[in-house]
Amino acid sequence: MKGHRPFWNEKMETLSLDEFHAVQSLALKKELAYVDRHSRFYQDKFKAAEISVSEIRTIDDLKLLPFTEKQELRDSLARQKPLGLHAAVSMDAVIRVYSTSGTTGVPTYIGLTRNDRLVWRESANRAMWACGMRPGHIVPLPIGTFFIAASYGEAIEHLGATLVPVGVGATDRLLSAVANLGANFILSTASFPFYLMDYCRKKGISHLTLGIKGFMVGGEPGGSIPDLRKQVEDGFAAVVQETMGNGDMMGLMWGECEYKNGMHFLGADTCHAEIIHPETGEVLDIETGVTGELVYTSLNRECQPLIRFRTRDHVEVTQTQCACGRTGFCIRCIGRTDDMMIISGVNVYPSAIRDVVSSLAPLVTGEILIQVDAPLPSVKPPLKIKVEHSVSATSLDALKTRLQDLLREKLIFSSDITLVPPGTLPKYEYKAKLVEKTF
Numbered sequence: 001m002k003g004h005r006p007f008w009n010e011k012m013e014t015l016s017l018d019e020f021h022a023v024q025s026l027a028l029k030k031e032l033a034y035v036d037r038h039s040r041f042y043q044d045k046f047k048a049a050e051i052s053v054s055e056i057r058t059i060d061d062l063k064l065l066p067f068t069e070k071q072e073l074r075d076s077l078a079r080q081k082p083l084g085l086h087a088a089v090s091m092d093a094v095i096r097v098y099s100t101s102g103t104t105g106v107p108t109y110i111g112l113t114r115n116d117r118l119v120w121r122e123s124a125n126r127a128m129w130a131c132g133m134r135p136g137h138i139v140p141l142p143i144g145t146f147f148i149a150a151s152y153g154e155a156i157e158h159l160g161a162t163l164v165p166v167g168v169g170a171t172d173r174l175l176s177a178v179a180n181l182g183a184n185f186i187l188s189t190a191s192f193p194f195y196l197m198d199y200c201r202k203k204g205i206s207h208l209t210l211g212i213k214g215f216m217v218g219g220e221p222g223g224s225i226p227d228l229r230k231q232v233e234d235g236f237a238a239v240v241q242e243t244m245g246n247g248d249m250m251g252l253m254w255g256e257c258e259y260k261n262g263m264h265f266l267g268a269d270t271c272h273a274e275i276i277h278p279e280t281g282e283v284l285d286i287e288t289g290v291t292g293e294l295v296y297t298s299l300n301r302e303c304q305p306l307i308r309f310r311t312r313d314h315v316e317v318t319q320t321q322c323a324c325g326r327t328g329f330c331i332r333c334i335g336r337t338d339d340m341m342i343i344s345g346v347n348v349y350p351s352a353i354r355d356v357v358s359s360l361a362p363l364v365t366g367e368i369l370i371q372v373d374a375p376l377p378s379v380k381p382p383l384k385i386k387v388e389h390s391v392s393a394t395s396l397d398a399l400k401t402r403l404q405d406l407l408r409e410k411l412i413f414s415s416d417i418t419l420v421p422p423g424t425l426p427k428y429e430y431k432a433k434l435v436e437k438t439f
């Protein structure tokens with residue numbers, strides 16, 4: 001019975017590092033030959049960099065190839081409809097197209113062939129299994145059908161759990177599925193459980209007795225911030241585990257196991273993950289405590305293979321060995337380059353600020369709103385932050401001082417905290433907005 005096994009795909013999730021190296025090197029050579037034959041984008045790019053794919057013999061040689069930036073994909077899509085110069089197949093072979101919303105208003109289109117879809121599903125299933133989803137779980141999915149997150153739906157079905165599509169903005173429908181169908185495992189953004197708790201409180205529903213056993217959260221940093229995770233776990237009597245993917249690369253390829261010390265990399269046979277120094281581009285060794293930007297290379301993708309794609313996701317390696325037996329290294333996401341602030345020469349991410357603030361729970365609720373009055377990344381100190389105190393906070397002056405001291409000590413910047421009453425800051429049904437621009 002698959003339901004009792006600890007892994008979705010034991011062989012691929014427990015390969016030794018040497019075995020991985022061999023599997024990845026073989027897959028990389030095949031993928032590069034394919035890209036070189038079929039992708040106009042990479043033919044031009046490698047020519048401009050004066051490098052031939054024949055020079056890449058193992059996965060360690062990958063660093064010789066140039067990075068691919070998100071802007072290049074936007075340009076490529078603008079130059080050739082429908083799926084860009086980086087598309088390596090004709091539309092006849094494409095069975096699905098997702099879009100990402102994008103900050104510029106122009107969507108990025110992500111196409112999948114039949115094989116791409118199976119590759120995405122396999123990787124998503126490993127992440128779901130690691131996060132505790134099992135056959136028998138009834139899983140409402142509060143996610144729209146046009147984003148890549150919709151691909152989770154068929155992975156839920158393939159895993160053997162019961163999918164209940166709900167959609168965004170349909171919290172009543174989700175709660176009906178919980179009450180009438182016994183829905184008990186929710187895959188959502190990291191913000192959604194907080195939104196749901198708040199929603200239940202306002203409707204006079206006890207969230208503790210809903211019967212939700214697990215949350216698998218992702219889409220934004222924050223799911224693994226200890227005090228915030230505890231609030232959700234205590235609030236629903238449920239387990240919270242984190243997952244991550246990348247819209248341009250693959251739906252889900254990271255999943256946190258029951259030991260909850262970061263998300264395991266689970267897609268290593270179909271995607272290679274590097275961690276680089278965000279300024280120098282140097283490839284960093286995967287060791288506990290290392291931080292840097294994630295860079296992905298497709299190892300089995302037909303429609304839009306990407307080589308050394310810079311994600312702008314900043315991560316920290318939390319461990320390279322785990323008691324669960326999975327051999328993929330573990331990370332937590334610290335933030336995105338787009339959200340990064342530079343305060344007195346120090347890089348600070350909003351999620352790191354929320355992490356530090358929420359460590360003072362139960363005096364604070366964990367909700368914050370950072371206010372900036374000029375374009376990022378440079379911010380003149382003191383950084384203005386609204387922090388929601390809880391009902392149990394009595395001495396607000398002392399709390400304010402304690403928060404400012406703690407932020408100075410942990411993140412090395414000076415702040416100007418405004419404490420606001422519980423329930424004042426907005427709760428987000430989809431993704432949280434931690435920064436408010438006041439200019």
Ligand SMILES: [Zn+2]
Nearest residue numbers: 257322324326
């Ligand atoms: Zn583990």
